[in-house]
Amino acid sequence: MRPYADRVTSTALLTDHYELTMVQAALGSGTAHRRSVFELFARRLPEGRRYGVVAGVGRMLDALETFRFDQEALAMLGGVVNDETLEWLAAYRFSGDVWGYAEGDAYFPHSPLVIVEGTFAEAVVLETLLLSIYNHDSAIASAASRMTMAAGERPCIEMGSRRTHEEAAVASARAAYVAGFASTSNLMARRRYGVPTAGTSAHSFTLLHDDEADAFRAQVSSLGSGTTLLVDTYDVEDAVRLGVEIAGTGLGAVRLDSGDLGVLAMRVRKELDDLGATKTRIVVTSDLDEYAIAALAAAPVDGYGVGTQLVTGSGSPTCGFVYKLVAREDEDGRMMAVAKKSVDKISIGGRKYALRRMDEHGVAEIEEIGIGTPPVDDGNDRELLVELxxxxxxxxxxxxxAARARHVAARAELPWSVQQMSKGEPVIPTTFVE
Amino acid sequence: MRPYADRVTSTALLTDHYELTMVQAALGSGTAHRRSVFELFARRLPEGRRYGVVAGVGRMLDALETFRFDQEALAMLGGVVNDETLEWLAAYRFSGDVWGYAEGDAYFPHSPLVIVEGTFAEAVVLETLLLSIYNHDSAIASAASRMTMAAGERPCIEMGSRRTHEEAAVASARAAYVAGFASTSNLMARRRYGVPTAGTSAHSFTLLHDDEADAFRAQVSSLGSGTTLLVDTYDVEDAVRLGVEIAGTGLGAVRLDSGDLGVLAMRVRKELDDLGATKTRIVVTSDLDEYAIAALAAAPVDGYGVGTQLVTGSGSPTCGFVYKLVAREDEDGRMMAVAKKSVDKISIGGRKYALRRMDEHGVAEIEEIGIGTPPVDDGNDRELLVELxxxxxxxxxxxxxAARARHVAARAELPWSVQQMSKGEPVIPTTFVE
Structure with missing residues (x-):
């Protein structure tokens, strides 16, 4: 048997080859220990998005603590870097400071989501891992937030595990929860992060039994009348009637997984009400995204199960975050701003600070980025960087x-236009001050 | 410190809540042990794609072997299922048979990628994990295959780790390698799967030094003149001249990461040749996908570094595979085909077999799916299911x-139209025979 468990005793190899060869070259030239500031940010939001949502902060902190090069890793790296570098890696412990946007907060183009201060070598080796975590988790949370906003008071259930990498699935469930999802289907997310889990049943369960009545009886007798019956294996109307016959009018919910969900929901609601099952909820699933959820606002739907479109970021599976050196020590020990000059990939040098400027009603107006010094709070504003x-x-x-609560508050702070599902510009502009 | 390592001593919780409650209900109704056949397949290819590539087979086999409910998992599941089910889970060992398409092969709509035969309970609990692995890995391999086809003899380097979940990154590197990528930036993929790694350097490395010359000298002196210098931090022409000055005409390669790559590559090629560095290669990166690679076919480019578009499946981050019960034992112990009746999500009942029909020149003509019995090989054909x-x-x-070699052969077998990058229909039709 291959050791599946060998995977993550350390996170240190979840990184790119060049991070370590750069360390080697910098150790050789004597620049490896220059004080440096790296910044993680997005040059833009995914196309047409009006805001982004920060997620992955807690996962990043977990990953940072296990970022250690153990003997097995070092043995393998013998073919990648020289002995001096192996020695440095063996002793590696991040000793610097990290500031960042708190989990669940909103972000905009050039928001400095993470600021890493340390030596060049200790900070550069974190690049790939930090980007992986933030690019994935924030993409999922950003999509999830639009879905929960479109769903309003109705709960969204994350059920996309099967449509993404098995570990990305766990992180997706967590990120969706940060952005307001009520629960997930993913059991590892329950164990690892305490995300509530929920479930209904699959068509295979109905097909396993000799008929639908047998299947419904089996489910209700085992899981109680509060269960959710899947009613579209054969004929929906027949199944709803059968479900109420078997579970009684206390049947918890029915799930619709195909067809015109709006029309079906109306028919099923009428049927349930006619049968006296007025409290039985209707849960819909089947390739939902934020647009489909919004389109069902007027339908008698009580919950949305979202899968593929959630775990793929609803068209934007990654955030495009980059991790750039923005300042470093010079020969005389002074910090200086640095930035590359390439025309189409602008970076702005200098250590950043960030403030969300609010009007007198507490509505966000500007994402203000201070270069080198913090912007001054006018009294209504909110500082965005927290010590991590x-x-x-x-x-x-x-x-x-706490991240979940912060997200609700941060989204409520944004201008009303945040609710527009159509493509557009960020709801507040980003400005820089020096 | 939180135990990052708790993650994957077992894969059994990388699954959906409802898989286990279905087992509970089926144990209750006495149907859990009915012999069953599940099938993993796609109803269609991602929009416009002409073929898909099977990947994840090896990872699935690894994951299956560690699919065990340990004490910690069982303790947590106390809130999910009843004691009878916990007992069954504690004893869980998959005891059935799995057949499937071999890794690296091509697939088409309704190709039966995996056939799982066992009891209902032992087969249904594998649903989520199998789908996660196949949906992710095959999406990456399917995109990767188009990229390596567009690149022809020029090597593609996978460098997308930072743009996807940190574990999805490892699986992506593996899947890309199956589909013809030459190497990856991901060190964990090297350790876990032996995928060759490669790397250049980042802009931060140049910016760390007092000037570009210092940075190039540091890199060349540490990594040798065969290294790849990143030449677009300031001025490309100056950097190329400087690179050859420092490394000599034996400089391994230069990397271009911004601007009009086709035009730049031509200028840089001329400059390198004028400087006598005729063997120095030009590697391009910067949001490449299969279309951008194809567009650079006439440019003097020696290698492509592909990131975001590879790890996000170039627009199709998941394959849409489903896992359906297609046959099960009836009351009398006979196997019967089953399928749901919903109008918009067609499944076809019955145990499947598969043959790729070839013409006399060895070119694939038809993906033939036998329902219940294997199609008969006409002499030129290839059976697609292997015992796993x-x-x-x-x-x-x-x-x-072996998967990597199979992919080359399987792609070469497809009709010539497979090389069209434009959107279209599958290059061979799928037919069913009973």
């Missing part, structure tokens, strides 16, 4: 529910 | 290079 790691020690860990 | 698991034991494991 101090001298190598994680100080910014928080319960997932 | 027999009585619960993995028998289909193979070296990754």
């Amino acid at each position: 790691v101090r001298d190598g020690e994680v100080v910014g860990r928080e319960p997932l529910d | 698991v027999r009585d619960g034991e993995v028998v289909g494991r193979e070296p990754l290079d």
